[in-house]
Amino acid sequence: MKKSGLIVVTATLFFAGCTPAPEENSPITPPVATSDNAIEVGKDYHSFANPEQVVITHIDLDLTADFEKRRLIGSAAMDYQKVDPNATRLTLDTRGLDVQGVTAAGSPVEFMLEKADPNLGAALHIELPQQGNRVTINYATSPEASGAQWLTPAQTAGKKHPFLFTQAQAVHARSFIPLQDSPQVRVTYNATIRTPKALLAVMSAANDPDTQRDGVYEFTMPQPIPSYLIALAVGDLEFKSMGQRTGVYAEPSVLEAAALEFEDTESMLEVTENTYGPYSWDRYDLLILPPSFPFGGMENPRLSFITPTVIAGDKSLVALIAHELAHSWSGNTVTNATWRDLWLNEGFTTYLTYRIMEMIFGTDRYNMEAVLGYQDLQADIASLDANDQILAIDLRGRNPDDVFSNIPYEKGALFLREIEHKIGRENFDQFLLTYFEDFAFQSITTDQFIAYLDKTLLKRFPAELDKARIQQWIFEPGIPEGAPVPESDAFSSIDQNRQAWLDGDLSANDIDMQSWTVHQWLYFLNNMPATLPQAQIAQLDEAFSLTQSKNNEIAHSWLMISVKNQYQPAYERLYDYLTSIGRNKLVKPLYRELSKTAEGKEFAKRAFEQAKPGYHPLTVKANEGYVK
Ligand code: BES
Ligand code: ZN
Numbered sequence: 261m262k263k264s265g266l267i268v269v270t271a272t273l274f275f276a277g278c279t280p281a282p283e284e285n286s287p288i289t290p291p292v293a294t295s296d297n298a299i300e301v302g303k304d305y306h307s308f309a310n311p312e313q314v315v316i317t318h319i320d321l322d323l324t325a326d327f328e329k330r331r332l333i334g335s336a337a338m339d340y341q342k343v344d345p346n347a348t349r350l351t352l353d354t355r356g357l358d359v360q361g362v363t364a365a366g367s368p369v370e371f372m373l374e375k376a377d378p379n380l381g382a383a384l385h386i387e388l389p390q391q392g393n394r395v396t397i398n399y400a401t402s403p404e405a406s407g408a409q410w411l412t413p414a415q416t417a418g419k420k421h422p423f424l425f426t427q428a429q430a431v432h433a434r435s436f437i438p439l440q441d442s443p444q445v446r447v448t449y450n451a452t453i454r455t456p457k458a459l460l461a462v463m464s465a466a467n468d469p470d471t472q473r474d475g476v477y478e479f480t481m482p483q484p485i486p487s488y489l490i491a492l493a494v495g496d497l498e499f500k501s502m503g504q505r506t507g508v509y510a511e512p513s514v515l516e517a518a519a520l521e522f523e524d525t526e527s528m529l530e531v532t533e534n535t536y537g538p539y540s541w542d543r544y545d546l547l548i549l550p551p552s553f554p555f556g557g558m559e560n561p562r563l564s565f566i567t568p569t570v571i572a573g574d575k576s577l578v579a580l581i582a583h584e585l586a587h588s589w590s591g592n593t594v595t596n597a598t599w600r601d602l603w604l605n606e607g608f609t610t611y612l613t614y615r616i617m618e619m620i621f622g623t624d625r626y627n628m629e630a631v632l633g634y635q636d637l638q639a640d641i642a643s644l645d646a647n648d649q650i651l652a653i654d655l656r657g658r659n660p661d662d663v664f665s666n667i668p669y670e671k672g673a674l675f676l677r678e679i680e681h682k683i684g685r686e687n688f689d690q691f692l693l694t695y696f697e698d699f700a701f702q703s704i705t706t707d708q709f710i711a712y713l714d715k716t717l718l719k720r721f722p723a724e725l726d727k728a729r730i731q732q733w734i735f736e737p738g739i740p741e742g743a744p745v746p747e748s749d750a751f752s753s754i755d756q757n758r759q760a761w762l763d764g765d766l767s768a769n770d771i772d773m774q775s776w777t778v779h780q781w782l783y784f785l786n787n788m789p790a791t792l793p794q795a796q797i798a799q800l801d802e803a804f805s806l807t808q809s810k811n812n813e814i815a816h817s818w819l820m821i822s823v824k825n826q827y828q829p830a831y832e833r834l835y836d837y838l839t840s841i842g843r844n845k846l847v848k849p850l851y852r853e854l855s856k857t858a859e860g861k862e863f864a865k866r867a868f869e870q871a872k873p874g875y876h877p878l879t880v881k882a883n884e885g886y887v888k
Pocket of ligand 2: 583587605606609
């Protein structure tokens, strides 16, 4: 492990609003003992673990998925190394775990579980044995584990079998495995997972597509990965190959549609390798989750977890696959050292996503997606506090789940796009390729990235690049003036159509939308004025059946318009949408908008109450405030 070094940043930028919030028990962040409250670079404020003294290097899991009790029950054995030869205890993160005992070489070892912090869980201190370098923790997870969702058969596509999946990023691995839950600690792992015989288990590890369905499944992850990439799913899953190294796992009724929708995955893998260097993870498979999966996708290595809401029938939403695949380079190979550095994962990945989409689907698609992404960014810049618009964000005292925005994604990508434009695409691609090599299987901080830029691109392109500008991108709010704003020709005619329709010069029936792509539709809808007359909304709906749109993104944009204008004919669909989809990005804006009026809130409450048993804990937490 390359240590990030505990350099103290004394930049004045971090003053405002960073006093850690007092928590119930132990504070979420130990007080920082510097007079100016500076961030300690590389310090993980979201983990209690002590990798600077003792670091875990490998985990062996043996877990039984008990669907009746909704618990994972078993053991985690871990190998550790002393970084400080005098260290006497190993400190792990846990959250809601029932720790039954700790042993080393079969003998009990002393341990102490601290009181829990509401966001970060509880530190587990283990007294190190005199001999050996391995301890085993026997434990069970809580049925309410924040990082696991246990679904009833009714909540799956097939309706016959239950389903379990985990989602560890950012700080939830500790709710299903006691470990050092910090992205700067990398471990290899092996696992034995025991399930009901009818079900198949898959993990972010080597999965054997031809495995016997016998209720005992073995996995190995030979490359060291950060804890947030450990993932497990159990369900009535089948596999279909999509290419030499790519395939998809899904419930039987979804499998064919998924394999068709994502058939370009193999080509995506190839073009990305050709541009950014070899794929390091052997196979790249997809797992299609039930609709309650709280994210669009999660880049679990070798097996990205994917929401079924992107299976649109026309590949219109497959940028998500490009995104999760791209994380195999930016994120999984080169990893953010702390959650402050998340933009190193998501900004680079968003930049790569656009590039992959261009290579597979052409420049028009690239430009359209980039404009839509830029518009999402603008909306966040307009609504977020200045501190939350900073790429290297100060998360001390905050739960990373509460700070999710487009900033690390789209602002990060725009920053990289600017460098690309200034030094030329070939040079930038070469830079990225070398960057992925130089930091392969390491976790790095923003400050390490800046130091790396200093000695590479800034040296090589002194006339094109400017240190102050780079600092501005990374440490200041907003979008720097002169940023390379994306543009799309394919959207100009959409603007004209929208305006003519709004002015009453064109009726909805006369809009020639036969050739419109999903992205043109999204652009058409997302840029409507905040309020529209009911008759006009109805006219659009009659002409294009938008309330019935099968595309979940178009439906989302349309339902947003409907809620803003209280367009009642769409409310049945809205109810159905909110109660059948758990992807937070799609439902949260609707709840937020509904909560702005008394009637809206009543409606939201009803939908939420019905949906809640099927929502993931993260989706519940993100939205319950809107229905109180
Ligand atoms: N790694 C993220 C999901 C994530 C980020 C989970 C931070 C927890 C904390 C994943 O790669 C992602 O970005 N998903 C997006 C995809 C989209 C930008 C294409 C999503 O889920 O919407
Ligand atoms: Zn991502």
